[in-house]
Amino acid sequence: MKRILILALLSITILSCNQNKKNTSMNNDLKGNPFLKESTLPYHAPDFTKIKNKDFKPALLEAMKQQSEAIKKIVKNSKQPTFDNTILALEKSKEMLDRVSNVFNSLTAANTNDTLKKVQTEISPLEAKHFDEIYLNNKLFSKVKAIYDTRNNLKLDGESLKLADYYYKKFVAAGANLSDENKTKLKDINTELATLSTKFNQTLLEANAATTIEIHDVKKLAGMSKSQIANIKDKTKENTWLLTITNTTQQSQLQYLENREVRKQLFEAGWSRTNGGKYNTKGLVTKMVELRAQKAKLLGFKNYASWRLQNTMAKTPEAVLDLFAKLVPASTAKAHKEAEEIQRMIKKEGQNFKLEPWDWNFYAEKVRKAKYNLDESEIKPYFELHNVLEKGVFFAATKLYGITFKKRTDIPTYQKDVITYELFNEDGTPLGLFYADYYARPSKSGGAWMDNFVTQSTLYNKKPVIYNVMNIAKPAEGEPTLLNFDEVETMFHEFGHALHGFFASQHYPSISGTSVSRDFVEFPSQFNEHWALYPEVLKNYALNYKDGSKIPETLIKKIKNASTFNQGYSLTEVLAASNLDMLWHTINTDTKIKDVNQFENKALNSVHLLVKEVPTRYRSTYFAHIFAGGYSAGYYSYLWTEVLSDDAYQYFEEHNGLTRENGQRFRDMVLSRGNTLELEKMYEEFRGSAPKIEPMIKARGLN
Numbered sequence: 001m002k003r004i005l006i007l008a009l010l011s012i013t014i015l016s017c018n019q020n021k022k023n024t025s026m027n028n029d030l031k032g033n034p035f036l037k038e039s040t041l042p043y044h045a046p047d048f049t050k051i052k053n054k055d056f057k058p059a060l061l062e063a064m065k066q067q068s069e070a071i072k073k074i075v076k077n078s079k080q081p082t083f084d085n086t087i088l089a090l091e092k093s094k095e096m097l098d099r100v101s102n103v104f105n106s107l108t109a110a111n112t113n114d115t116l117k118k119v120q121t122e123i124s125p126l127e128a129k130h131f132d133e134i135y136l137n138n139k140l141f142s143k144v145k146a147i148y149d150t151r152n153n154l155k156l157d158g159e160s161l162k163l164a165d166y167y168y169k170k171f172v173a174a175g176a177n178l179s180d181e182n183k184t185k186l187k188d189i190n191t192e193l194a195t196l197s198t199k200f201n202q203t204l205l206e207a208n209a210a211t212t213i214e215i216h217d218v219k220k221l222a223g224m225s226k227s228q229i230a231n232i233k234d235k236t237k238e239n240t241w242l243l244t245i246t247n248t249t250q251q252s253q254l255q256y257l258e259n260r261e262v263r264k265q266l267f268e269a270g271w272s273r274t275n276g277g278k279y280n281t282k283g284l285v286t287k288m289v290e291l292r293a294q295k296a297k298l299l300g301f302k303n304y305a306s307w308r309l310q311n312t313m314a315k316t317p318e319a320v321l322d323l324f325a326k327l328v329p330a331s332t333a334k335a336h337k338e339a340e341e342i343q344r345m346i347k348k349e350g351q352n353f354k355l356e357p358w359d360w361n362f363y364a365e366k367v368r369k370a371k372y373n374l375d376e377s378e379i380k381p382y383f384e385l386h387n388v389l390e391k392g393v394f395f396a397a398t399k400l401y402g403i404t405f406k407k408r409t410d411i412p413t414y415q416k417d418v419i420t421y422e423l424f425n426e427d428g429t430p431l432g433l434f435y436a437d438y439y440a441r442p443s444k445s446g447g448a449w450m451d452n453f454v455t456q457s458t459l460y461n462k463k464p465v466i467y468n469v470m471n472i473a474k475p476a477e478g479e480p481t482l483l484n485f486d487e488v489e490t491m492f493h494e495f496g497h498a499l500h501g502f503f504a505s506q507h508y509p510s511i512s513g514t515s516v517s518r519d520f521v522e523f524p525s526q527f528n529e530h531w532a533l534y535p536e537v538l539k540n541y542a543l544n545y546k547d548g549s550k551i552p553e554t555l556i557k558k559i560k561n562a563s564t565f566n567q568g569y570s571l572t573e574v575l576a577a578s579n580l581d582m583l584w585h586t587i588n589t590d591t592k593i594k595d596v597n598q599f600e601n602k603a604l605n606s607v608h609l610l611v612k613e614v615p616t617r618y619r620s621t622y623f624a625h626i627f628a629g630g631y632s633a634g635y636y637s638y639l640w641t642e643v644l645s646d647d648a649y650q651y652f653e654e655h656n657g658l659t660r661e662n663g664q665r666f667r668d669m670v671l672s673r674g675n676t677l678e679l680e681k682m683y684e685e686f687r688g689s690a691p692k693i694e695p696m697i698k699a700r701g702l703n
């Protein structure tokens with residue numbers, strides 16, 4: 001089951017402008033720039049027949065300049081601050097910047113090239129500085145605060161109140177409430193943290209690249225396929241093969257390698273890659289968690305996680321730790337059962353050693369084959385890409401929400417494989433434009449994601465223009481694209497994000513559609529995955545590409561059974577990593593970290609997750625999500641939204657499943673609400689109660 005996906009670029013970053021006046025060549029650079037005006041295409045879709053690589057840099061600089069000027073105007077206004085001259089003006093200040101960066105961010109992730117990469121490198125250092133210039137601007141903040149403090153007397157509508165709240169909290173989170181002295185301290189901490197984070201990332205990348213196991217006897221690679229062995233041959237040396245590592249604790253080759261010594265060697269190399277020696281990141285980890293604790297204290301919070309979670313659905317680290325504690329018993333109990341099963345398999349194979357982490361995947365694979373006998377080549381003929389999309393993903397959306405789809409061939413795209421559809425509501429009114437970009441290519445980042453070219457807002461009278469990106473291998477010319485079940489689920493997942501964007505009905509773009517906290521945004525997408533295996537939907541799309549025959553019941557059963565396989569292990573390793581993230585970020589400034597490994601063991605032990613056979617998915621020393629990415633005190637979000645998605649699906653199961661009535665209720669109460677309501681309350685009103693963990697326990701087969 002696919003559980004973790006990259007969801008890049010969901011939030012629009014406010015870029016920075018640090019121009020000086022002598023830049024007079026700007027006007028020439030901008031002549032005919034397609035970003036200066038709204039696109040005249042349907043739905044203001046970006047006109048890729050006009051947009052050139054060279055247009056981005058001048059357009060981004062101009063957009064930043066426009067924003068800076070708009071902000072100057074807000075600050076200089078001598079009139080009493082009002083919602084319109086402050087909050088609304090701030091919201092409008094980024095209009096052009098959104099227009100350019102929505103397209104720029106999409107291309108740098110899905111279809112990049114050297115020119116775009118260069119622009120990215122030049123533009124991104126300006127970001128942090130400009131962000132500070134806006135959000136640490138005292139005069140601007142005092143106006144925002146004046147509105148916020150008197151918001152209840154201003155007769156604002158609900159959404160305007162929410163927008164005032166959104167901007168105020170954004171300023172406060174950035175440190176706008178601090179004294180000038182503390183603002184300087186905060187800036188220094190932020191700068192140091194950014195440097196440490198970059199250093200962590202670089203060290204980890206170097207360690208990953210340098211950690212290889214040299215094999216000189218090909219017999220030691222027994223179990224790997226011929227092509228896998230050919231792929232790892234060191235072409236510069238005779239009789240040498242190189243086993244490389246990935247960023248997780250478990251290594252992909254461990255499920256194939258028959259030689260136990262080689263397995264152990266490979267596992268341990270990954271486990272200790274950054275835990276000492278040349279690529280030691282322990283010092284960086286310690287320094288970063290200490291600085292983050294100091295930052296939180298400066299901002300008036302008891303710990304970093306409390307600061308990070310203030311505007312999320314979970315709200316507090318305690319709520320998150322409480323959820324984890326509820327999941328641990330079922331998860332570890334199942335993992336222990338799986339371990340026993342694997343131990344029996346080891347014995348059956350005539351061995352008598354005790355199961356270790358480096359044996360798990362190798363023997364789990366044998367258990368899986370014995371129990372489920374699911375062969376990918378057996379199911380792939382039933383999952384042809386266009387069938388899955390139109391007769392599966394779209395079909396489910398029509399059944400639930402009444403929406404319909406019409407292929408468009410007249411909308412320009414940024415790459416020839418991208419296909420577009422226009423969406424309509426049940427009453428025939430236009431809903432938006434959808435781009436599907438599914439094939440892998442060298443110019444595309446890994447993973448799968450969704451984002452907007454145009455964000456829905458009634459402020460600008462705009463309907464959503466949305467794209468989904470995946471990385472499916474493109475078949476040879478004339479061959480069908482056959483998906484594995486993981487890819488089928490991913491397609492449903494990304495379209496779940498798309499629906500959240502399409503059904504948005506907000507006035508202001510900043511709080512429209514998917515602009516919600518991280519521990520909510522993966523809920524509609526994970527929820528939508530459920531329809532992939534729903535009988536009525538599956539029967540409609542899982543058709544053999546050769547003769548159109550329906551997928552046999554026996555195969556469906558196998559897919560369902562296999563989906564809960566090894567879930568004790570999977571959940572336990574993610575719970576361990578999630579707990580580590582939260583426990584590192586709930587220390588206070590008095591906590592002294594003597595040793596990273598000691599802290600880690602103690603922390604895992606305290607939450608009953610120090611399970612020898614099931615090590616954490618990431619050890620602190622290579623936990624890039626939290627020390628090099630944006631997921632510090634946020635790794636829990638995946639599990640949090642999984643609980644919501646399974647619990648919401650349970651509502652559908654309790655109320656006749658795939659019906660228009662259920663779909664409409666979900667659209668009205670959740671998918672159309674953007675970030676206008678308190679998320680916890682929004683959920684409870686839809687569900688009729690607080691989310692429960694039992695449906696997730698059941699979906700994972702842990703009951």
Ligand SMILES: [Zn+2]
Nearest residue numbers: 005007522525
């Ligand atoms: Zn997602």
